[in-house]
Amino acid sequence: MKLAVLTAYLESLAPLVYQEDYDNSGLIVGNPDQEVSQALLSLDCTEAIVDEAIATGCQVIISHHPIVFKGLKRFNSKTYVERVVEKAIRNHIAIYAIHTNLDNIMGGVNQRICDTLGLKNCRILSPKHNLLKKLVTFVPQSHANEVRDALFAAGAGNIGNYSEASFNIDGVGTFKGSDATNPYVGEPGKRHEESEVRMETIYPANLESKILMALILAHPYEEVAYDLFNLTNQYQQVGSGMIGELEIPQNEESFLFQLKDKMRTHVIRHTALTGKPVKKVAVCGGAGGFLLKHAIAAGADVFVTADYKYHEFFDAEGKIVIADIGHFESEQFTAQLLYEIIRKKFPIFAVRLTEVNTNPVKYFI
Numbered sequence: 001m002k003l004a005v006l007t008a009y010l011e012s013l014a015p016l017v018y019q020e021d022y023d024n025s026g027l028i029v030g031n032p033d034q035e036v037s038q039a040l041l042s043l044d045c046t047e048a049i050v051d052e053a054i055a056t057g058c059q060v061i062i063s064h065h066p067i068v069f070k071g072l073k074r075f076n077s078k079t080y081v082e083r084v085v086e087k088a089i090r091n092h093i094a095i096y097a098i099h100t101n102l103d104n105i106m107g108g109v110n111q112r113i114c115d116t117l118g119l120k121n122c123r124i125l126s127p128k129h130n131l132l133k134k135l136v137t138f139v140p141q142s143h144a145n146e147v148r149d150a151l152f153a154a155g156a157g158n159i160g161n162y163s164e165a166s167f168n169i170d171g172v173g174t175f176k177g178s179d180a181t182n183p184y185v186g187e188p189g190k191r192h193e194e195s196e197v198r199m200e201t202i203y204p205a206n207l208e209s210k211i212l213m214a215l216i217l218a219h220p221y222e223e224v225a226y227d228l229f230n231l232t233n234q235y236q237q238v239g240s241g242m243i244g245e246l247e248i249p250q251n252e253e254s255f256l257f258q259l260k261d262k263m264r265t266h267v268i269r270h271t272a273l274t275g276k277p278v279k280k281v282a283v284c285g286g287a288g289g290f291l292l293k294h295a296i297a298a299g300a301d302v303f304v305t306a307d308y309k310y311h312e313f314f315d316a317e318g319k320i321v322i323a324d325i326g327h328f329e330s331e332q333f334t335a336q337l338l339y340e341i342i343r344k345k346f347p348i349f350a351v352r353l354t355e356v357n358t359n360p361v362k363y364f365i
């Protein structure tokens with residue numbers, strides 16, 4: 001299939017607008033029109049990964065971490081970043097990154113950590129704002145159901161675990177078409193009154209063009225009246241970190257023991273144990289220190305994340321146990337997650353999990 005078909009699907013689940021400002025998710029190297037028959041999945045995109053793609057006949061590498069974060073000015077093989085890009089281009093291998101946009105969705109990187117730890121009732125720890133909008137439109141009674149259905153099918157009306165949410169109120173619309181019109185009801189040049197429904201529904205801003213297209217196609221009028229509003233509401237489905245609960249509370253030692261086992265980590269760096277049972281657990285794959293306040297406010301007993309610095313450990317202040325399990329370890333199941341996502345949609349497309357361990361951190365035990 002065309003590479004664009006694959007990336008469009010990934011971006012329908014993890015839209016690029018959900019990535020953080022510093023990130024560079026998306027197609028980094030390659031032509032969206034190129035044909036691909038096999039993808040290599042990895043956490044990082046290193047030279048060894050490009051070599052593996054060449055050796056195994058993969059035309060695209062899909063990695064969690066983007067190989068390029070900042071602008072590159074020269075390509076003279078000086079750094080591993082330049083060498084990866086040069087080698088990929090020379091060998092017609094595309095590089096695609098699905099990073100913080102995959103972290104920030106339900107069903108993404110953090111959900112996979114929650115599932116691995118057996119957490120229930122999981123939700124986003126720090127939901128994002130300014131991603132939702134509201135549509136208000138005015139529809140003749142005769143077409144209210146049809147328009148509502150079309151809006152829902154295009155992705156409007158979802159709030160938490162509820163779908164098809166809208167508010168509807170009956171009223172009277174007026175309009176007068178010029179001689180150039182061919183109104184659905186009424187006559188040109190005469191004011192017409194029509195029983196209409198004022199229909200309101202919510203939608204993620206990134207779906208706006210799709211939703212407006214659905215509205216215009218389903219609405220019978222030549223000119224469709226609608227208002228769009230920016231909402232400052234939190235979007236509960238998108239944001240950083242997750243929090244969930246253990247089915248049965250555990251003491252801290254046994255929780256850490258299981259954490260070490262399930263996340264296949266050599267060592268856990270953690271703050272002083274509090275002596276309280278562990279019930280609520282916050283997680284953030286990779287560097288999650290910025291979420292500590294959210295984890296404490298949400299009542300988490302333990303915060304599982306990575307990349308903690310010495311001084312940052314003091315911030316636990318006996319309120320929570322910070323458990324740093326290592327960056328690679330926290331995200332090691334991400335390639336498997338991508339494998340399942342792609343396999344489910346494209347069952348006959350070949351996807352290959354890397355056999356290279358890209359963790360640059362070694363443990364001398």
Ligand SMILES: [Zn+2]
Binds near residue numbers: 065327331
């Ligand atoms: Zn990471």
